[in-house]
Amino acid sequence: MKELGLNVWSYTGYTLEELLEHNDPYELELLEEIDVLVDGKYIEELKDPELRFRGSTNQRIINLNKLRAGNKIEDCLID
Numbered sequence: 001m002k003e004l005g006l007n008v009w010s011y012t013g014y015t016l017e018e019l020l021e022h023n024d025p026y027e028l029e030l031l032e033e034i035d036v037l038v039d040g041k042y043i044e045e046l047k048d049p050e051l052r053f054r055g056s057t058n059q060r061i062i063n064l065n066k067l068r069a070g071n072k073i074e075d076c077l078i079d
Contacts, residue, residue: 037061
């Protein structure tokens with residue numbers, strides 16, 4: 001996809017911190033291929049139909065390219 005100039009998004013159900021804690025080489029390799037991560041579990045009680053690209057308010061949209069460039073995670077969040 002990247003070779004076509006497309007961004008790769010992933011919805012995991014896990015937070016980025018949880019994925020990193022797993023320290024699973026396959027998960028870490030996949031994270032390297034992802035441009036944007038929508039992290040966190042979907043929680044029905046936190047559902048907000050006004051949100052873009054995510055279903056519940058606990059979920060974050062993270063620009064992993066910015067994070068890999070050395071930015072703090074709070075500077076990589078997309079609204």
